[in-house]
Amino acid sequence: MMRDLLNCPQPPPQLRATPPKSYRTPRKATNKPSSMVASLPHRMASSLYSSLNPLLTPSLRLLSNPLPVFSSSIPRSTETVINFSSFSRTSSSKSGEICGTKRNGVPLSWALATDSSGSTAAAVSTEEGKKDGVSSSEGRVVLPTNESSEILLRIRHTCAHVMAMAVQRLYPDAKVTIGPWIENGFYYDFDMEPLTDKDLKKIKKEMDCIIGQNLPLIREEVSRDEAQRRILAVNEPYKIEILESIKEEPITIYHIGNEWWDLCAGPHVESTGNIRRKAVQLESVAGAYWRGDTNKPMLQRIYGTAWEDEEQLKAYLHFKEEAKRRDHRRIGQDLDLFSIQDEAGGGLVFWHPKGAVVRHIIEDAWKKIHIQRGYDLLYTPHVAKADLWKISGHLDFYKENMFDQMEIEEELYQLRPMNCPYHILVYKRKLHSYRDFPIRVAELGTVYRYELSGSLHGLFRVRGFTQDDAHIFCLEHQIKDEIRGVLDLTEEILLQFGFDKYEVNLSTRPDKAVGNDDIWVKATSALKDALNDKRWSYQIDEGGGAFYGPKIDLKIEDALGRKWQCSTIQVDFNLPQRFDITYVDSDQEKKQPLMIHRAVLGSLERFFGVLIEHYAGDFPLWLSPTQARILPVTDAQLEYCNEIWRRLKANGLRTEICSGERLPKLIRNAEKQKIPLMAVVGPKEAETQTVTVRSRHGGELGTMPIDEFITRIKCAVESRTFL
Numbered sequence: 001m002m003r004d005l006l007n008c009p010q011p012p013p014q015l016r017a018t019p020p021k022s023y024r025t026p027r028k029a030t031n032k033p034s035s036m037v038a039s040l041p042h043r044m045a046s047s048l049y050s051s052l053n054p055l056l057t058p059s060l061r062l063l064s065n066p067l068p069v070f071s072s073s074i075p076r077s078t079e080t081v082i083n084f085s086s087f088s089r090t091s092s093s094k095s096g097e098i099c100g101t102k103r104n105g106v107p108l109s110w111a112l113a114t115d116s117s118g119s120t121a122a123a124v125s126t127e128e129g130k131k132d133g134v135s136s137s138e139g140r141v142v143l144p145t146n147e148s149s150e151i152l153l154r155i156r157h158t159c160a161h162v163m164a165m166a167v168q169r170l171y172p173d174a175k176v177t178i179g180p181w182i183e184n185g186f187y188y189d190f191d192m193e194p195l196t197d198k199d200l201k202k203i204k205k206e207m208d209c210i211i212g213q214n215l216p217l218i219r220e221e222v223s224r225d226e227a228q229r230r231i232l233a234v235n236e237p238y239k240i241e242i243l244e245s246i247k248e249e250p251i252t253i254y255h256i257g258n259e260w261w262d263l264c265a266g267p268h269v270e271s272t273g274n275i276r277r278k279a280v281q282l283e284s285v286a287g288a289y290w291r292g293d294t295n296k297p298m299l300q301r302i303y304g305t306a307w308e309d310e311e312q313l314k315a316y317l318h319f320k321e322e323a324k325r326r327d328h329r330r331i332g333q334d335l336d337l338f339s340i341q342d343e344a345g346g347g348l349v350f351w352h353p354k355g356a357v358v359r360h361i362i363e364d365a366w367k368k369i370h371i372q373r374g375y376d377l378l379y380t381p382h383v384a385k386a387d388l389w390k391i392s393g394h395l396d397f398y399k400e401n402m403f404d405q406m407e408i409e410e411e412l413y414q415l416r417p418m419n420c421p422y423h424i425l426v427y428k429r430k431l432h433s434y435r436d437f438p439i440r441v442a443e444l445g446t447v448y449r450y451e452l453s454g455s456l457h458g459l460f461r462v463r464g465f466t467q468d469d470a471h472i473f474c475l476e477h478q479i480k481d482e483i484r485g486v487l488d489l490t491e492e493i494l495l496q497f498g499f500d501k502y503e504v505n506l507s508t509r510p511d512k513a514v515g516n517d518d519i520w521v522k523a524t525s526a527l528k529d530a531l532n533d534k535r536w537s538y539q540i541d542e543g544g545g546a547f548y549g550p551k552i553d554l555k556i557e558d559a560l561g562r563k564w565q566c567s568t569i570q571v572d573f574n575l576p577q578r579f580d581i582t583y584v585d586s587d588q589e590k591k592q593p594l595m596i597h598r599a600v601l602g603s604l605e606r607f608f609g610v611l612i613e614h615y616a617g618d619f620p621l622w623l624s625p626t627q628a629r630i631l632p633v634t635d636a637q638l639e640y641c642n643e644i645w646r647r648l649k650a651n652g653l654r655t656e657i658c659s660g661e662r663l664p665k666l667i668r669n670a671e672k673q674k675i676p677l678m679a680v681v682g683p684k685e686a687e688t689q690t691v692t693v694r695s696r697h698g699g700e701l702g703t704m705p706i707d708e709f710i711t712r713i714k715c716a717v718e719s720r721t722f723l
Helices: 150-170 196-213 226-234 237-245 311-325 329-332 353-372 385-392 420-427 476-496 517-534 603-614 633-650 663-672 683-688 708-718
Strands: 029-032 079-083 120-122 141-146 186-190 217-222 253-258 258-265 282-291 299-305 338-340 349-351 384-386 406-408 413-417 439-448 464-474 502-507 540-542 551-557 563-572 594-603 626-632 656-657 677-681 688-693 699-705
Touching: 029 349, 029 563, 141 311, 150 186, 150 196, 150 253, 150 299, 186 258, 217 226, 226 237, 226 253, 226 258, 237 258, 282 311, 329 338, 329 603, 338 540, 349 353, 353 439, 353 476, 353 594, 353 603, 384 385, 385 413, 385 420, 385 464, 420 439, 420 464, 464 476, 464 603, 476 517, 476 551, 476 563, 502 517, 517 551, 517 563, 563 603, 626 633, 626 663, 633 656, 633 677, 633 683, 633 708, 663 677, 677 683, 683 688, 688 708
Parallel strands: 079 120, 502 540, 626 656, 626 677
Antiparallel strands: 029 540, 079 141, 186 299, 217 253, 253 258, 282 299, 338 349, 384 413, 406 413, 439 464, 464 594, 502 551, 551 563, 563 594, 677 688, 688 699
């Protein structure tokens, strides 16, 4: 099986394809022992990175390039624990509590658990866990990964072959291409007529038949000429192209019985009977261009999932269903947070009033902490002369991701894809002394990237987005302290939003790089020392750094155990040279400072999408666009409700009045809109100047004076807890 680079939309992490290990050269190291499976033989390394891009946001590496980037990626947790008791929204708050104990503002039912081995316990269950066949007494199912279970990897790889064999049994004219295992299963691409869900049922039935036949998987080594002769004999043109890309010999072929074979490096199970039919499911059909080239044929890609047993499949399906329930696109529409308007164009985000409130809170928190940490805030233009992007190198290395230039008064201008050159121009506005360093500048800067329409995905992959971008200009001996400062700032910001689990990767010098050996060693050592000072475990991606400097990437873990890359810290030896930025040292000589690129949230759009899915739209009180909804029992209480509204507003609280319906319906509507607090006002409350408070997380809180209600809200907001 050959792994190609396909131009298709990148799915969220729980469904994202991982390049098959058999065609990747493992080059990861870790600073602590790992339980990863031994590297499998490889035939071809598929990797692509063609952009000069210090901050690949909004989707930082995983989603921002129109072509997926397949490299020897750091593996996810060795296993995922599906907890079938944590999906129900429960609360331990009591009626009289003012400030309950939560973890970073996340209710306890959302907190990620950890088993004794340190593997992730993803909260992906429902109260139905036990009755759906989960046998664990605690309702927990450990899901292995391709890295932790070679058996699972073999099952998935063989399932791809079995599916291709089934397709060609049913559709003899179908041409096969590639069929790798991926993170949660497998897929195979076919050149054939479009398929439907009904076709998937037929294919799965035929797969079950092949599995039931218990056919052996037989490995055969042949010469290149013999492989070509056999491929031509069965008229499989795509396999000829794949054969040409294989540089090693002998060529290996895997047979299923005596009926079907494919070019493949393995590994596989011994026979199809080793696969449990009820642990395999075909999931969907999608279109994918061959080799990711829109000028080449559109193929039919069939996705499937496969597990070691039926129990694991059920757990995975629960996980998938919960991920679907948390889909930010659906929740964004249901809660009226944002939209993407066809009339305006794809990938351009409209922040609605409620979503804009959340963005305002995020921006205010971001600005406050940056000012406290010694950053100067900037605002820079959205366009610049094309010559600026020539100097930076973007027009040479990143042009395919940039919008077309526009001509203004016989000069070419360019929408900015990044903020870095602007911050350098601000630095160059005056001569600097060595005493000025470090210089820290930050901006919530909106940038624009060209993305194919088929690759756009809600808030996760867009064409216009706002980076939380910052650059630090410093001297060599300041690198470690500055990196440590960025790590501290990153931790503080992410903790505010409920993220306290990270995967940290340190990428070192690649084969082709700018800068001398000495500065690379010093910069890399500074990054390592800063991480060690933080006592953070991290993995080393040897040779995975950018050509312009080493970097640290940080992925946050959400309530489902999915990892999202948001934060990045990158040392840059390239742009200071290109823009010839200097300072005057103690000997009155001009020297070149170092530059650090840095983002914490990545992009506001993508981070907001992650927040929506992390909380399933049920934001904590301090972050909720509407903190309290006032509900009159009848219109006779509206005047008093307006008085409550004014007093809450005067105290900086986000509130609204809803009326015109019977009280039960008003309460139901508030629940659907995930309003944290409801203040019910009837004749008795109006007479006694009180409110009866109902909390989404704490249940009935009783009747209280308005001042007490305001105090409780303020306390909960200050402590990042729920009422």
